[in-house]
Amino acid sequence: MATTVEKQVMVIGADESEQSAYALEWTLDHFFAPFGPNSPFKLVIVHAKPMPSSVVGLAGPGAAEILPIVDADLKRMAARVTDKAKELCATKSVTDVTVEVVEGDARNVICDAVDRHHASVLVVGSHGYGAIKRAVLGSVSDYCAHHAHCSVMIVKKPKTKH
Amino acid sequence: MATTVEKQVMVIGADESEQSAYALEWTLDHFFAPFGPNSPFKLVIVHAKPMPSSVVGLAGPGAAEILPIVDADLKRMAARVTDKAKELCATKSVTDVTVEVVEGDARNVICDAVDRHHASVLVVGSHGYGAIKRAVLGSVSDYCAHHAHCSVMIVKKPKTKH
Numbered sequence: 001m002a003t004t005v006e007k008q009v010m011v012i013g014a015d016e017s018e019q020s021a022y023a024l025e026w027t028l029d030h031f032f033a034p035f036g037p038n039s040p041f042k043l044v045i046v047h048a049k050p051m052p053s054s055v056v057g058l059a060g061p062g063a064a065e066i067l068p069i070v071d072a073d074l075k076r077m078a079a080r081v082t083d084k085a086k087e088l089c090a091t092k093s094v095t096d097v098t099v100e101v102v103e104g105d106a107r108n109v110i111c112d113a114v115d116r117h118h119a120s121v122l123v124v125g126s127h128g129y130g131a132i133k134r135a136v137l138g139s140v141s142d143y144c145a146h147h148a149h150c151s152v153m154i155v156k157k158p159k160t161k162h
Numbered sequence: 163m164a165t166t167v168e169k170q171v172m173v174i175g176a177d178e179s180e181q182s183a184y185a186l187e188w189t190l191d192h193f194f195a196p197f198g199p200n201s202p203f204k205l206v207i208v209h210a211k212p213m214p215s216s217v218v219g220l221a222g223p224g225a226a227e228i229l230p231i232v233d234a235d236l237k238r239m240a241a242r243v244t245d246k247a248k249e250l251c252a253t254k255s256v257t258d259v260t261v262e263v264v265e266g267d268a269r270n271v272i273c274d275a276v277d278r279h280h281a282s283v284l285v286v287g288s289h290g291y292g293a294i295k296r297a298v299l300g301s302v303s304d305y306c307a308h309h310a311h312c313s314v315m316i317v318k319k320p321k322t323k324h
Binding site for chain 2: 148150151152
């Protein structure tokens with residue numbers, strides 16, 4: 001039972017890619033910074049931390065020893081991504097932000113976050129937009145564009161040359 | 163050579179669908195109305211008017227007589243779409259708007275408009291989001307999400323029930 005005063009939720013998926021960092025900056029510049037504290041949105045930044053087993057593959061000899069090492073790496077990456085995101089928000093004076101790390105496949109983690117937060121907008125960066133003339137969206141942004149139960153903003157980094 | 167003072171261009175595709183009308187209203191409410199005359203964007207509404215031949219199919223006996231009638235219908239539809247869009251903008255006190263009707267396939271017309279106006283955001287409605295549990299994007303929004311040379315906002319009409 002949202003009232004008009006209540007802020008809508010905007011979820012943004014964050015990973016370690018340049019496109020993801022650009023998407024967050026673009027979003028802060030367009031939906032938050034110009035409004036000061038009166039942005040119509042509350043921001044939820046979600047980082048999907050892959051499960052160590054999905055990175056290593058199915059169990060084999062030595063898997064039990066490797067998994068904790070991989071998991072420690074994935075945790076460090078999650079910390080880097082979330083720290084960088086928080087820092088960028090602080091730089092743009094955006095304070096109404098929640099940062100979450102959820103373990104799982106990015107596609108499911110992001111779409112689930114949309115449902116859990118009753119988000120009205122999901123922002124994702126687009127991947128693989130470069131050398132090939134026709135843009136190819138990453139599988140995560142493509143999946144989310146189709147499956148998220150809200151409006152979806154796919155942020156593309158402009159090329160330096162038109 | 164855009165300066166930071168120059169407004170960025172937002173292109174929105176408009177057709178006669180309910181989703182399209184919702185996408186325009188959502189866009190006006192989120193990117194324009196809250197800013198008054200200081201919206202960071204200039205709005206370009208583009209309606210792709212299908213070519214009569216694409217509607218009728220390839221020439222056959224009587225095609226010469228039918229084409230002008232079909233064309234008149236398509237022109238009336240274009241007028242309805244653009245009038246409705248202008249009216250909605252006026253209701254929301256959004257005045258910095260260009261409305262264009264361009265003949266051709268919607269996918270090409272919209273992506274060409276993005277290039278022609280050096281748009282930084284394209285807004286499209288999503289189609290076919292309803293009875294089926296998993297959202298299926300319309301071919302136009304799907305094509306544009308992949309091919310437009312700018313960020314793409316796919317506006318989905320929320321279901322009445324969560």
